[in-house]
Amino acid sequence: MNKFSKNLEINRQSWEDRTAVHLKSKFYDLESFKKNTMSLKPFELEGLGEVKEKSLLHLQCHFGQDSLSWARKGAKVTAVDFSPSAIKAAKALSEELGIKAEFIESNVLTLDLKQEFDVVFMSYGTLGWLPDLKKWGAVVAKHLKQGGTFFISEFHPVLNILDEKTQFGYFFDENTPTIKEIGSYTDGGEDMTTEYCWWNHSLSEIFVALESNGLKLQSFAEFDYSPYKIKGTVERRKGQYVLENRTKQSLPYVFTLKATKK
Numbered sequence: 001m002n003k004f005s006k007n008l009e010i011n012r013q014s015w016e017d018r019t020a021v022h023l024k025s026k027f028y029d030l031e032s033f034k035k036n037t038m039s040l041k042p043f044e045l046e047g048l049g050e051v052k053e054k055s056l057l058h059l060q061c062h063f064g065q066d067s068l069s070w071a072r073k074g075a076k077v078t079a080v081d082f083s084p085s086a087i088k089a090a091k092a093l094s095e096e097l098g099i100k101a102e103f104i105e106s107n108v109l110t111l112d113l114k115q116e117f118d119v120v121f122m123s124y125g126t127l128g129w130l131p132d133l134k135k136w137g138a139v140v141a142k143h144l145k146q147g148g149t150f151f152i153s154e155f156h157p158v159l160n161i162l163d164e165k166t167q168f169g170y171f172f173d174e175n176t177p178t179i180k181e182i183g184s185y186t187d188g189g190e191d192m193t194t195e196y197c198w199w200n201h202s203l204s205e206i207f208v209a210l211e212s213n214g215l216k217l218q219s220f221a222e223f224d225y226s227p228y229k230i231k232g233t234v235e236r237r238k239g240q241y242v243l244e245n246r247t248k249q250s251l252p253y254v255f256t257l258k259a260t261k262k
């Protein structure tokens with residue numbers, strides 16, 4: 001049995017709980033999404049660029065909003081998540097909107113689709129759920145064509161250590177505690193308590209995981225706001241959210257990273 005299989009099972013259950021809440025949340029605003037089918041933010045739209053006719057693998061796709069947004073922009077999308085309810089909801093959404101994408105239920109760390117893609121994509125709230133970034137880097141590399149592009153827009157590991165309640169350290173801690181949370185990061189779910197395990201990963205750990213698996217860094221950027229209204233933030237300009245108790249301090253909220261398979 002893998003050292004982290006118990007933690008991953010706790011997390012899978014947590015995502016089963018969360019998905020039910022998220023589908024009804026204002027945060028994900030499913031009804032508006034159904035009307036305009038675009039959930040992607042400028043960071044990834046501009047950072048990744050043209051995807052028309054490209055094969056795109058989306059890791060940790062949740063219930064498919066970003067996957068279907070890329071498909072609407074012309075990508076041939078395959079999307080993966082380990083939560084059965086998220087995959088079920090994603091398939092239903094794809095069917096309802098008439099936008100084609102393949103949704104697969106799998107743990108990212110054991111994924112082996114025996115297929116190489118032009119693009120591997122992931123975004124916002126993904127790496128912290130993975131206890132082994134070396135394995136993750138290998139999965140990304142295995143699913144990319146030579147010369148293919150990996151792109152991630154993700155919450156910055158510094159942002160994650162500012163949470164007073166969880167008190168995560170900056171560097172990876174294999175003995176991370178199991179945390180109890182009422183509700184989720186979205187609105188709703190006040191009557192739900194969920195347990196989860198989460199691992200912070202330093203920037204150097206992320207770079208090494210990719211480089212040691214044959215990916216070459218193309219671009220890297222850090223941003224001083226979140227494009228999502230995460231808890232504890234206020235809107236300082238349209239679509240730019242910063243922590244309410246840190247409005248005068250410039251902090252890294254998000255990073256984007258683009259790499260190529262050598």
Ligand SMILES: C[S@@+](CC[C@H](N)C(=O)[O-])C[C@H]1O[C@@H](n2cnc3c(N)ncnc32)[C@H](O)[C@@H]1O
Nearest residue numbers: 015060062081082083106107108123124125129
């Ligand atoms: C914050 S969400 C995805 C982010 C996406 N930007 C969104 O907001 O829809 C994180 C997703 O990672 C998935 N996940 C967590 N650990 C995973 C794992 N080991 N393998 C596959 N999916 C995983 C969860 O089920 C969840 O759907």
